[in-house]
Amino acid sequence: MTRNTAAKPPVTLLGLGAMGTALARTWLAAGHPLTVWNRTAARAEALAAEGAKVADSAASAVAASALIVVCLLDDDSVGEALDGVDLAGRDLVNLTTTTPAQARARAAWAEERGARYLDGGIMAVPPMAGVPEAGGYVFYSGSRELFEARREALAVPLGTKYVGADAGFAALHDVALLSAMYGMFAGTAHAFALIRREDIDPVAFAPLLADWLAAMAQGVHGTAAQLRSGDYSEGVVSNLAMQVAGTPTFLATAEGQGVSPELIRPYFELMRRRLDVGSDEEDLTGVVDLLLR
Template identity: 45%
Template structure:
């Protein structure tokens, strides 16, 4: 498919944009394009959600098919991938020649399936993972990872950057979702440590705010070790003279023992200790802490 902007677009760089799905995020996505002068069409299954955008200059589409037909770029941001398919199915015939950008949160395989379905109907597809709260869309605080068509990403990078800093992570449409799940896993792991810390503090009548005041700078300092761990993991060289698995396994065992003595459950940290122990049982106690990844790697 030729995805060069149409001649009229070359004369004016303002592509027409459609935003389908007007929840909290969809609202600000549409506003970001409106603010930059793009002809912006909007559609939502609950039509009233378009009222405030129409008042700001957006065009309300009567149907999803009408919305798709109105935009060079069609951006979908709904609840899940099932909802994407439900919304777009009646508009399938209008997809030919369109650029479909899906910013709905999901998982890798549904992203790949949606990409195949969209391209099968003549559209070019990008899947995106948004890292922003709605109020930061369009600011330096927001960034979006994209996967799918590299030509689409390069052609429309300027428009995509209106939402946040854009990064292309690969041609596999599911890769943005893989990155998303990975980054969110790190976030939830941090939350797990936070909850464990607060629960332990609470057992000694220490307020959560007091623990957190000390915890945040400590976590920021500890995060500085991650790039070094990442280099070890990528190289496969886990040689260390400092933070090895033996030391950390003993330290974490002490933490678990003290936590239990305070009457606090250790279910959030115990699996990590078990991971360390598996590595030691395999004879890797002198290796870097980062070698724990080897007990998690996908097996052939």
């Protein structure tokens, strides 16, 4: 063991799927003594050859380090892997994809067992781990004390963004951003469907679409400001009444192109509902309130 390795705090990692394996390799490359465990032991063989210690059980893996990082399939998998394991005095960082409610419950569960707890939402794909210029990061929420104490080690594979003491906030930020992403994908799919049967090269069309989406994405700042102030008519350029009046054209175009409107019609219906209860001069922000149950 080199002096550099000895100076780095040990890490235990539970879960060696694609992301877990990528995280493991970054900690090894940075000189952290690493203990790994995976339910399917064969997945650990390559990492063992690279210097990781392979534990024969989750309990022995947890016993090997004070910092325990979990990256498993789901919350049930976390409970099963750590069932009966002594967590007293450990720092548990859970990077498993869960709901905010599951994260809060898991935080209470960990604290009852004497562990400090952080929940994480990974905003990256495996190839981004250990590549700072790729821009990947992890949302963290829960114990601020734990985050500050382990920030350096946690920042080895991916950037870190602490979003609050509420353990559910990392998962909430994760799902909120990914939900917006899927909404963008839905709009992109509809746009490509509209040109699909025409003599329009999708590759030539793509830069136009990408630039347009990038420009429109700046509108999130205005929406945020209106939500904070409660004034949905602040800074409006194209008001709700005008936009609702234009929706029949979009639906007629889809009909004419032989394209299902199922990806855009629900949003148009929300716009019209908001117009019925709001002001003609509003922006689209009031749609947010219609989604709240």
